[in-house]
Amino acid sequence: MNYAASPVLVLRLPLWRSRLLLTLIAGGFLVLAGRAVYLQGLNNDFLQQKGESRYSRVLEISANRGRITDRHGEALAISTPVKSVWAIPEEVQYSSQQRAKLAALLEMPPQEIDKRLNESTSFAYLKRQIPPEVAERVNELRIAGLFQNREYRRYYPGGEVMAQVLGFTGANDTGQEGIELAFQATLAGKSGSRRVIKDRMGQIVEDMESIREAQNGQDLALALDAKLQNLAYSQLKLAVDSNKAKAGAIVVLDAKSGEVLALANLPTYNPNNRSRLSGAQLRNRVITDTFEPGSTLKPFTVALAIEQGKVTPQTMVATASGSLSIGKATIHDAHTFGDMTVAQVIQRSSNVGAAKIALSLPAEAMWGMFDKVGFGTAPRLGFPGEANGKLRAYKSWRPIEQATMAYGHGISVSLMQLARAYTIFARDGELMPLSLLRVDAPLTGRQVISPDTAHKLRAMLEMAVDVGGTAPKARVMGYRVAGKTGTAHKEENGGYAAHKYVSSFVGLAPVSDPRLVIAVMLDEPSAGQYYGGAVAAPVFSAVMGGALRILGVPPDAPLKPLELPPDGSEIREDV
Amino acid sequence: MARINLILLLLLTACALGLVTSQHKARKLFSELEREQERAKQLDVEWGQLQLEQSTWAMHARVEKIARERLRMSVPDARRTQVVMPAAEAKEKAEAMR
Numbered sequence: 001m002n003y004a005a006s007p008v009l010v011l012r013l014p015l016w017r018s019r020l021l022l023t024l025i026a027g028g029f030l031v032l033a034g035r036a037v038y039l040q041g042l043n044n045d046f047l048q049q050k051g052e053s054r055y056s057r058v059l060e061i062s063a064n065r066g067r068i069t070d071r072h073g074e075a076l077a078i079s080t081p082v083k084s085v086w087a088i089p090e091e092v093q094y095s096s097q098q099r100a101k102l103a104a105l106l107e108m109p110p111q112e113i114d115k116r117l118n119e120s121t122s123f124a125y126l127k128r129q130i131p132p133e134v135a136e137r138v139n140e141l142r143i144a145g146l147f148q149n150r151e152y153r154r155y156y157p158g159g160e161v162m163a164q165v166l167g168f169t170g171a172n173d174t175g176q177e178g179i180e181l182a183f184q185a186t187l188a189g190k191s192g193s194r195r196v197i198k199d200r201m202g203q204i205v206e207d208m209e210s211i212r213e214a215q216n217g218q219d220l221a222l223a224l225d226a227k228l229q230n231l232a233y234s235q236l237k238l239a240v241d242s243n244k245a246k247a248g249a250i251v252v253l254d255a256k257s258g259e260v261l262a263l264a265n266l267p268t269y270n271p272n273n274r275s276r277l278s279g280a281q282l283r284n285r286v287i288t289d290t291f292e293p294g295s296t297l298k299p300f301t302v303a304l305a306i307e308q309g310k311v312t313p314q315t316m317v318a319t320a321s322g323s324l325s326i327g328k329a330t331i332h333d334a335h336t337f338g339d340m341t342v343a344q345v346i347q348r349s350s351n352v353g354a355a356k357i358a359l360s361l362p363a364e365a366m367w368g369m370f371d372k373v374g375f376g377t378a379p380r381l382g383f384p385g386e387a388n389g390k391l392r393a394y395k396s397w398r399p400i401e402q403a404t405m406a407y408g409h410g411i412s413v414s415l416m417q418l419a420r421a422y423t424i425f426a427r428d429g430e431l432m433p434l435s436l437l438r439v440d441a442p443l444t445g446r447q448v449i450s451p452d453t454a455h456k457l458r459a460m461l462e463m464a465v466d467v468g469g470t471a472p473k474a475r476v477m478g479y480r481v482a483g484k485t486g487t488a489h490k491e492e493n494g495g496y497a498a499h500k501y502v503s504s505f506v507g508l509a510p511v512s513d514p515r516l517v518i519a520v521m522l523d524e525p526s527a528g529q530y531y532g533g534a535v536a537a538p539v540f541s542a543v544m545g546g547a548l549r550i551l552g553v554p555p556d557a558p559l560k561p562l563e564l565p566p567d568g569s570e571i572r573e574d575v
Numbered sequence: 576m577a578r579i580n581l582i583l584l585l586l587l588t589a590c591a592l593g594l595v596t597s598q599h600k601a602r603k604l605f606s607e608l609e610r611e612q613e614r615a616k617q618l619d620v621e622w623g624q625l626q627l628e629q630s631t632w633a634m635h636a637r638v639e640k641i642a643r644e645r646l647r648m649s650v651p652d653a654r655r656t657q658v659v660m661p662a663a664e665a666k667e668k669a670e671a672m673r
Contacts, residue, residue: 064623075630080623157630204609205602230635478656549650555658 055197056208063189065152065173066217068166068180070226071259071438077156077166077180079173083135084128084149089117091145098141105138106130128171129153154180160268161233162224164284165436168271177282179222179436182382189217221438223259228252231546233264236520239539240266243525249285250539251419252547253517255508258423258432258443260381261516261547263287288385290412291502291521294488295470295532297408298354299425299457302346304369305357306453313343313456317353324352326400331355346460347469349485351407358406359399366402367394372448373421373431375413381436389413408486415504419519422506425461425482426514429454458482462511465537474507474537476545478555482514483507483540485532490524500524505536509544512556518544 068077103110106127116124135148152173167178175181192214197206232250240248252262269281305311322336333352345353376391390412404410423432430445461482465474470485486504489496506519520536642648
C-alpha cells in the first residue's frame with residue numbers, strides 16, 4: 001500500500017495558518033534587515049569605533065630637545081632618553097629575592113622602596129631618570145605592577161665651567177635657568193602622534209594618518225668658544241682662590257662682532273648634579289648683578305670732555321692740592337703728583353682730576369654720555385633677569401654727585417654693561433650690540449664718540465697699563481694692551497663698607513686693531529690685596545694672552561719678556 | 576559567450592589574488608620600514624650619547640691636565656716664539672709699531 005496515499009495523512013488544515021507563519025517569518029526578516037541597515041548605514045559610529053579599537057592604535061612620537069653647542073659645534077648640552085620606573089603599589093607582587101635585586105639595580109635601600117610603595121595605592125615613582133640599560137635589567141626581573149616611562153634627561157659635559165650661562169632644565173625637559181630658559185621656545189621639541197594599524201603580533205602594518213607631526217627642537221649655536229671659556233674660568237678660579245674673594249666674574253667680548261666669547265662666574269655649581277644649590281651659585285653675576293664700578297668709568301668722562309672740546313690729552317689739571325671740596329664734601333687723592341695732564345689723570349687714576357673734569361661739563365651731557373654707552377638700560381641679550389643698573393636722571397644730580405660719578409660712584413652697572421661700553425674705545429667710537437648666539441653677519445654698532453677721541457682714549461688707556469700706570473700687571477707679552485682698573489668700596493646698609501672692596505679691570509687688545517674686550521670683577525678679595533691692578537689685572541693678562549694666542553691674532557708688539565716692577569710698586573689708584 | 580565569461584572570471588580571480596598578495600607584501604614592507612625607522616631612532620639616541628661621551632673626554636680642562644702632567648707639555652715662552660707673517664702684512668705691522 002502506498003504510504004503517501006494513506007487517507008490518514010490527508011489533513012485539511014486551514015490556509016491562514018501557513019499564511020500567518022509566512023508573515024511572521026517575513027516580518028522577522030524585515031526586522032533583522034532594518035536593524036542591519038540601522039547599524040551599518042544609519043548609526044554605524046559606535047561599531048566602527050569598537051572595531052577600530054581592535055586593530056588601530058594612536059602612537060606618541062617623541063621629539064628631542066635641541067642641542068646647545070659652542071661656536072665651533074662642540075656640544076654643551078644634549079638630551080638623551082632615560083627611563084623612570086613607577087608602580088601601581090596595589091598590584092605589586094614580588095618575592096623577597098626580586099625585591100633585593102630591584103633595590104640593588106635602583107641603588108636604593110629596600111626599605112626606601114617599601115616606603116615609596118606605601119605612600120599611595122594607585123601611583124608611585126620608584127626612581128626617575130635611570131639609564132636605559134639599567135631600566136632594561138629592571139624589566140627582566142618581570143615584577144608585576146611595575147612600569148616604565150620614557151623621559152629625557154639633559155647632560156652638560158662642560159659641567160661647572162659654564163653652568164650659569166647655559167642654565168638647566170627641569171624634570172620635564174623645560175628650561176628653568178639661563179639660555180635653556182631664554183631660548184625655551186627654540187630648543188623645545190613638539191611631540192606628535194599618529195594612528196596606525198597593528199597586527200596580532202603587535203607589529204605596525206599600516207600607517208592610517210598622522211595626527212600631529214613631531215617637531216624636534218632646533219639646535220642652538222652659542223657665541224661662546226669652549227676653549228676661551230675654559231681658559232677664562234680656570235684663570236678666574238685661580239684668582240678667586242688666591243685672593244680669597246667671595247665671588248668673581250669675567251666676560252670676554254669679540255670687539256669685531258659683538259659676540260660674547262666667554263662668560264664665567266664663581267661660585268658655580270655642577271648642572272648635572274643639582275642637589276644643595278644656593279642662590280649665590282646660580283646667579284650669573286656678569287649679567288644680573290650690578291656694582292659701583294669705580295675708576296673704570298673715568299675714561300667716559302674724559303672722552304666726553306675731549307669730544308666737547310673742553311680738554312685735550314695734554315691739558316693740565318690742577319691736582320697738586322690732592323683734594324677738592326664741593327659744598328661740605330671733600331674728594332681726596334691718596335697720592336699727589338703735582339698737577340697732571342688729562343692723560344695722566346687716566347694713567348694714575350686721579351679722583352680729583354676726574355672730578356674736576358666732570359665739573360666742567362654740563363650734567364645733561366654727562367648723563368647723555370652714560371646713557372649712550374648703555375648704562376641704566378639692560379643690554380638686551382635675551383637673557384633672563386638682565387640688570388638695568390642705576391643711572392639717575394640728571395635733573396636730580398647735585399654737584400658732588402656729578403663729581404663722584406666721574407669716578408664711578410653713585411652709579412651702578414653690570415659687568416656686561418661695562419664691557420660693552422668699552423667697545424666704543426675698541427671700535428673707534430662705535431657701541432656694539434651684544435649677542436649670546438653666534439652671529440654670521442657682523443652686527444653694526446652705533447657711533448657714540450668720534451674715531452679721533454677713541455684713538456686718544458686708547459692711547460691713555462695704554463699708558464695706564466704701562467710702567468707708571470695703575471696696572472702694569474695687565475700687560476701681555478707680544479701685544480699692546482689698554483685698560484683701566486677699578487677699586488670701589490662696597491655699598492652696605494646705605495653707606496660704604498670700610499674694608500670690603502670690589503676690584504675690577506676692563507681692557508682691550510691688541511691696541512693697533514682691537515679684537516677682544518675683557519672685563520674682570522672680583523668681589524671682596526680678602527687676602528691682603530684689593531687694588532684692581534693687583535687682583536683683577538693679572539687675570540685679564542692671563543686670559544687676554546691665552547685668548548689672542550688661541551684666536552691666532554698676530555702680535556703687534558715686540559716679543560720680549562715684560563719687565564714688571566716689583567710687587568706693590570705700581571701706582572695705587574684712589575678708592 | 577560562455578567562453579568569454581569564463582576568461583573574464585579567470586581574469587577576475589587572478590586580479591583578486593594579485594590584490595591580496597600585493598596588500599600582504601605592502602604590509603610586510605611597511606613593517607620592515609617601521610623597524611628600520613625604529614633602528615634609525617635608536618642610532619640617533621646612541622649618536623647623542625656618543626657625542627656626550629666625546630665631549631666629556633675632550634673637556635679642555637682634562638686635555639690640558641693630561642698635556643701638562645703626563646706629557647709634560649707647556650705653552651712656549653715668548654723668547655722661544657718666532658712669528659711668521661706674510662711679507663705685506665709684516666711691513667704693515669712694522670710700520671704700525673713704529
